[in-house]
Amino acid sequence: MAAARDLRATETAADGGDDAIELAKRHLIQPWPYAGSVGAEARALIGEGDGIYITDNTGKRLIDGPAGMWCVNIGHRREELAEVMYDQAMALSYNTPWYTMNAPSAELAMRIAGHAPGDLSHVFYTTGGSSAVETALRFMQFYNNVRGRPEKKLILSRGGAYHGSTYLSASLNGRPRDRDWMDGADDLVVKLSSPDPFRRPAGMSLAVFTDFLVDQFRGTVARVGADKIGAFVGEPVQASGGVVVPPDGYLKRIREICRENDILYVSDEVVTAFGRLGHVFASGDVFGIDPDMITFAKGVTSGYFPLGGVIISERLLEELRRSNHPDAMFGHGLTYTSHPVGCAVALRNLDILEESVLAHTREVAPYFQAQLKTLEELPLVGEVRGMGLMGCVECVADRESKDPLQLDKDVGKRIDAHCHELGLLVRPLINMCVMSPPLIITREQIDDMVGILREGISRTMDDLRKEGVWRG
Incomplete structure (x- = not known):
């Protein structure tokens, strides 16, 4: 055969x-x-x-x-993944996530949470990286609305970044030519410099360059106002921007500024997660940071099935549960959220990665x-x-x-x-x-x-x- x-x-x-x-x-x-x-x-x-x-x-x-x-x-x-696809499709090819659920999605969420840093313990599934970033940003907006801070919605992004092709996610992009002919939600995004050591000013040491980036971030928060900024979104390594590896300690220092100013730190691991840097997630295991959210896609199924997602901090969910608006609805979902075939493939893929x-x-x-x-x-x-x-x-x-x-x-x-x-x-x-x-x-x-x-x-x-x- x-x-x-x-x-x-x-x-x-x-x-x-x-x-x-x-x-x-x-x-x-x-x-x-x-x-x-x-x-x-x-x-x-x-x-x-x-x-x-x-x-x-x-x-x-x-x-x-x-x-x-x-x-x-x-x-x-990989025949193992093809067999899982076939078996799951023959058992259950699809279920609506609006009022039903499937077992592979729940098991995968538990497995993913077990690898995530800090208190990131809950997963919302999407169809890919763009929709994962879009989901994280919409969650940030919902979170601040429920907490009575409707003005805290601006998003910090960086030059050289690539975060997707949907409207909000693409608005964060900072690569040359990405936005030359395309519209975006420019009123929601504040751009920072790329953390690219190769392109730092001539004669500037790496230590001084790192301080410059951190000072620029802190100064931007002070100028714009922490009460206006909802999130910072950053790739641990800027992938499509040219594999830009940030200076040592830079991400940790940015994380601290976000924590001090109640700005959600979204680590975009669409590329770096599921093995690209030798770990399921690079945020904690490689860079020593514990973000408020991590986005993932690509390697979660090794490309065999479209799947992505956002891992969200337990702290954020608990704050929503304690709010004065228990009936507030996170009006966001996708037809293929928690797809049973994709989640089954991801489970077997994760087995192979771990083995x-x-x-x-x-x-x-x-x-x-x-x-x-x-x-x-x-x-x-x-x-x-x-x-x-x-x-x-x-x-x-x-x-x-x-x-x-x-x-x-x-x-x-x-x-x-x-x-x-x-x-x-x-x-x-x-x-x-x-x-x-x-x-x-x-x-x-x-x-x-x-x-x-x-x-x-x-x-x-x-x-x-x-x-x-x-x-x-």
Whole structure:
């Protein structure tokens, strides 16, 4: 049966690839399209996956460098997860969360709470990361309304941040070009500087930069007013902003300011949770903080089923239960909240992470970081940074000025194209290449990945020199 399934998948990829590409150009709107090609483009067609590898429609086998989108943590084609999906769907495929519940969602909430820091003990499920952040923000608004503080609604976010694509979550984003043509709830958001040590002012020490960030945060609270600010939302590591790892101690100091000013600290762990940094949650185990809420998604099912959620502090719920408005309703929910199939998959995925994958990630992560770091030998590379099994190679035209190649903003795409030809899928972000492979990757596979990336960057340097846009 397995052999027949594999043969059918191969035939579909080979025979149906051209048809799928044409159908996409005629009928499919891709995420994040440009106006000039919206609804009329096709992207790399992937036919199948196995372990850390994917195969495109031409039959080329590629290392899945981004693990899908930071999410295929235990790798492709895990039969255990497919079986759980089938079994749960045959038992109960769906139930309405408005007036019924299912057992997998309750068990998963208990398991998740057991890994969460502090008193985070209750889970609200969503369909993904954007809806998880949206839920956390709506909960903050509800919480302050019930407590009689309707003016305490502003949200602090940072440059370089990425928190989602729904209206409120996208309003927090601080990456270049994300909001150039898109509207947002700008009246609700106050932006702070990115905690990116690579881009700190020339001559500024890391310690002084950290103090600057903390002083800016404290000063913003004083200027805007703590009575107006409802939440701070921050990724422990800014993922889609270029794998920005904050300075040591920075998050702890921000957490304390939030606590002092009754500002809810929302740790956005959509990327970093469920193993990416070697732990189920990075907030407590890696950074030593106990947020008021943690958002998660992606790795909770290793991408096999859309699921996300928010873990909420017992303290916040107890304050609501003690309020003078016991009939106040949190008017928020999703059709697929607490989906039984998604929760069943997440339970088995968590089993696999706990059994071996988390320990394996902690064991290979230093090697992954060290091998990536060797790419700084290349003159086009300004910095390699990362943590756990997430890393970023940032290319610059000049290391002194840190010019991000203004003449060629698509240098990341150039590198990705060369790497694709060589057997590696890269996630290009303007002048950066982001790598976040499946957590099951081995040292030998890390060597293969970094070797291909080195050659892809080298070929890109040759192209830029020939075109006269770079002389490095």
